[in-house]
Amino acid sequence: MISQETQNQPPAGKTISLTIRAWRQARNKRKGHFAEYALDRIPIDASFLEMLDILNETLVQKGEDPIAFESDCREGICGTCGIVVDGLPHGPGQCTTCQLQIRDFKDGATITIEPFSTGAFPVIKDLVVDRSGLDRIIQAGGYVTVHSGPKPEPNSIPIEHAVVEDALDASACIGCGACVAACPNGSSSLFTSAKIGHLGLLPQGQPERNARVKNMVESMDEEGFGSCRNYAECQASCPKGISIKYIGRMNADYIKATISGGDHRGDMHAT
Amino acid sequence: MQRLMTFYDTSIGKKLVVAVTGLIMYGFIIGHMLGNLKAFGGATALDQYAEMLREIGASFLGNTTFLWFARIVLIVAVVAHVVTIIQLSRRNRASRPTRTVRRRNASTLAATWMAISGTLILVFIVIHLAQFTFGWIDIHKTGTEGFEYGAVYSNIWGAFNVWWVALFYVVMMAMVCMHVYHGAWSMCQTLGVDAPPRNQMIRGGAATIAIILFIGFCSVPVAMLTNALSAPPIDEMAVEPQKYERSPQIMNVSEGDQG
Ligand code: HEM
Ligand code: FES
Numbered sequence: 001m002i003s004q005e006t007q008n009q010p011p012a013g014k015t016i017s018l019t020i021r022a023w024r025q026a027r028n029k030r031k032g033h034f035a036e037y038a039l040d041r042i043p044i045d046a047s048f049l050e051m052l053d054i055l056n057e058t059l060v061q062k063g064e065d066p067i068a069f070e071s072d073c074r075e076g077i078c079g080t081c082g083i084v085v086d087g088l089p090h091g092p093g094q095c096t097t098c099q100l101q102i103r104d105f106k107d108g109a110t111i112t113i114e115p116f117s118t119g120a121f122p123v124i125k126d127l128v129v130d131r132s133g134l135d136r137i138i139q140a141g142g143y144v145t146v147h148s149g150p151k152p153e154p155n156s157i158p159i160e161h162a163v164v165e166d167a168l169d170a171s172a173c174i175g176c177g178a179c180v181a182a183c184p185n186g187s188s189s190l191f192t193s194a195k196i197g198h199l200g201l202l203p204q205g206q207p208e209r210n211a212r213v214k215n216m217v218e219s220m221d222e223e224g225f226g227s228c229r230n231y232a233e234c235q236a237s238c239p240k241g242i243s244i245k246y247i248g249r250m251n252a253d254y255i256k257a258t259i260s261g262g263d264h265r266g267d268m269h270a271t
Numbered sequence: 272m273q274r275l276m277t278f279y280d281t282s283i284g285k286k287l288v289v290a291v292t293g294l295i296m297y298g299f300i301i302g303h304m305l306g307n308l309k310a311f312g313g314a315t316a317l318d319q320y321a322e323m324l325r326e327i328g329a330s331f332l333g334n335t336t337f338l339w340f341a342r343i344v345l346i347v348a349v350v351a352h353v354v355t356i357i358q359l360s361r362r363n364r365a366s367r368p369t370r371t372v373r374r375r376n377a378s379t380l381a382a383t384w385m386a387i388s389g390t391l392i393l394v395f396i397v398i399h400l401a402q403f404t405f406g407w408i409d410i411h412k413t414g415t416e417g418f419e420y421g422a423v424y425s426n427i428w429g430a431f432n433v434w435w436v437a438l439f440y441v442v443m444m445a446m447v448c449m450h451v452y453h454g455a456w457s458m459c460q461t462l463g464v465d466a467p468p469r470n471q472m473i474r475g476g477a478a479t480i481a482i483i484l485f486i487g488f489c490s491v492p493v494a495m496l497t498n499a500l501s502a503p504p505i506d507e508m509a510v511e512p513q514k515y516e517r518s519p520q521i522m523n524v525s526e527g528d529q530g
Contacts (some may be wrong), residue, residue, distance in 0.1 A: 119366035181376070184383075186366035187282070217281050226366035227282030227359045229385065230457040231378035244460070245467055252284055252463020258278045262513035 014044040016107040020055060022067050023114040027125045034112070042173040048091070048100035049074060049081065052113075068126040072193040074098040076239065079174030082181070083127050089237045096176060096239045116177050118186035120224040131177045133223035134191060138175075140213035140219035142195045144204050157203050170197035172240040179234035179242075185226030189235040192220050193250035194242050200253060210257035217254050273466040282362065283461075285355045288497050290353040299345055300447065301480070304487040311494070314503040315425035321423045353393065360386065381453035387448040395443040405429065410436055415502070425503040431495035445486040452481035 017040040025032025035060075042051050049071050056066035072080035077094040085091030091100045105111060113127060119130040171194075179190035196213050199205035205212070228247055235244045278284040309320040310380055327337040374383075381388075401407040403426055408416035411429030418426050431437045455477035459465040494500040 083370055089370065089372060090301075090374065104444035114371055117369065119368050125287075181372055184367065184370065184374070184378075185363035187363075217283055218277065221281050221362075224362075225367055227286060229363075229382065230453075230460045231382050233374055233377045236375040243467070245465070248460045248463045248465045250463075251286070251461055254281075254283045255463065256289060256510035258274060258284075 005167050015041040016044055016102065016105070017100075018042055018051070018105065018108075019110040020052075020214035021110055021112040022126070024065075024067070024126055025101055025115075032123065032126075036110075042102055044103050046076070046102045046141060047098065048085070048102060051102050068124075068128045070128050071098055075121055079176035081174060082116045082129075082176050082178060084116060084181060086112050087114075089181040090176070094239060094241060096174070097240070108205050118180055118183075119226075120186060120188070121177060121180060130178075131175075133225065134175055134180075134188065136223060137188065137192055137216050137219045138195065140215040141208065142199065142216065143208075143221055144199055146204075147208060150197075159203060167198050167201040170194045170201070170242065173198070173238075173242055174240060176239065178237045178239060180225065182233045182237035183226065183228075183233055184233065185229055187228045187234075188220055188223075188225040189228040189247045189250070190238065190242055190244065192216050193244075193246035196250045196253060197246040200249075209253070211258060213250065213253045213257045217250070226230060282359065285359050286461045288351055288355045289359070290458040292348040292355075293451075293458055295344065295348040296352065297451055297455065300451070304484050307491050308487060310424060310427070310491045310500060314428075317424045318422065321421070327499065349393075353389075356386075356389065359473070379453060381449045382457070384449060385453060388446040391443065391446045392450060395446070402430065407436075422503070427491070428495050428500070428503050431492040434496060437492040437496040440492045441489050444485055447488070448481040448485040451475050451484065455480060 019032050019037070020037045020039060022037065023032055024035045037055055039051070039055055039058075046054070049069070052067065052069060053084065059066045061192060069083060070080050070164070072078045074081070076099045079096070081097040082090065085097065085100065085240070090097050093104070115121075115123050115127045115129045117123045117129050120133045121131055124130050131231045171192035173191060175191060177188075177191070180186055180188045183189075198215055200209050230244070230247075232244050235242065279288065306320060307325075309317045325335045325338050329336075398408065402410070403423075406420065406426075409418040410433055411417055411426075412432035415429035415432060416422070416425050417429070431440070456465070456474050459469075459473050491500070
């Protein structure tokens, strides 16, 4: 068992001091406030979230409520983490919050951390927001039907290389919601369009293509996300660098789906 | 119908209305700018051009019928554009009650100013019509002719020789051009015609057209203020009344007859 003292000792190596200005908002409260925490001896090779872990440990030791934040994989693939760091979703640089490193901050810096909150992302507690709106958009159409019998030989459906790449680029979306947090209108267009693009570009996504775009777009509005004004702030904030070209594609697809009406099962041509 | 209502209810459907009505107005302002350049052909050329607009299709529709048709299309476009934008903005405000997130400067000034430039354009449209179409606002340099229906060149010459009127037009044209610079590209994105291989071209085209529009629109007030365009001929007024008589044989009036 490690004594509390050694637990608080940073490992050998360089350390820095930071002031954390964190958004504190109690559960089920509509208002919150900023609280400042002074931290010293933060190891330079800690990650940003490890720094928050250290801060939370000291808070727990003092008998205070730790700062609630979300994380899971801590390697930039699951999209669970998401904090506005110094006014930027996921902080400076093109990465997720969990990929932020303490070495990228200056000794003595004050770092402001806030939740990804928008109208459609209400705060649950502190830095945790309710992003289930994105899940409901996925439920509305982010799937393909696969029959349960024997699977065809994978290479039996030839797909053009450029189309595969395009679909893969869209599929890089980890659903973190940074696009929504970055958008001055709180729009989830980049997220929705990435999912629609990812599935709609591939032959396997054709049967539900029209129904998918209609249901997902309509769900996006029902969830109270704003409209796209083509500011492109989402693209600049996306840790996966997803292009706003998918938004253009979604718009065109939605217009086409409205004109042609119902879904076209059996229409196996990717365009 | 149901399908159309659902479509208009979504933000993409609304954006499409904004884009299509924007396109109609875009077409109009390009035509308007080119028409204005007739001023460089002299007072008669400009006045005749204005007269021609009133007479399109006059032989079978009657005078100004076509002009009114175009006006109604434009009025509907402006109203639909503005109403839809108000609806969208209301939704956007609801979805963004607090904003602490900074921009990464991905958005251009033109993009962030869309609502500001748009509102100024709306104010400008009202003033512009009151000034040069209806003549309710009659500001002109002392010693020049006041507003007279149909005497287009003389009307604008008098007004643009007041320096602040000319300045007002130049500033407003900057707003219009800023609006359509972002608007033209944004419209391509809304309609889904923008794609990486075309993006540079569309952005460049939007910028080029915006600059051409700005220069074209501003050339007339600036040329008049600096006297690069001369004062209207004194007898222009005397000629006008005959010219604007709504004679049914107006199509037969050739240029020679007017002198
Ligand atoms: C000469 C007249 C006008 C032209 C040519 C024009 C053109 C356009 C175009 C092409 C767009 C892009 C549509 C899109 O993003 O899909 C646009 C958007 C916009 N216009 Fe106009 N417009 C005009 C007048 C106005 C007026 C009078 C307003 C007043 C409120 C206005 C406010 C806006 C706003 C706020 C947007 C952004 C809408 C959005 O993306 O959500 N515009 N306009
Ligand atoms: S925790 Fe999984 S992406 Fe950050």
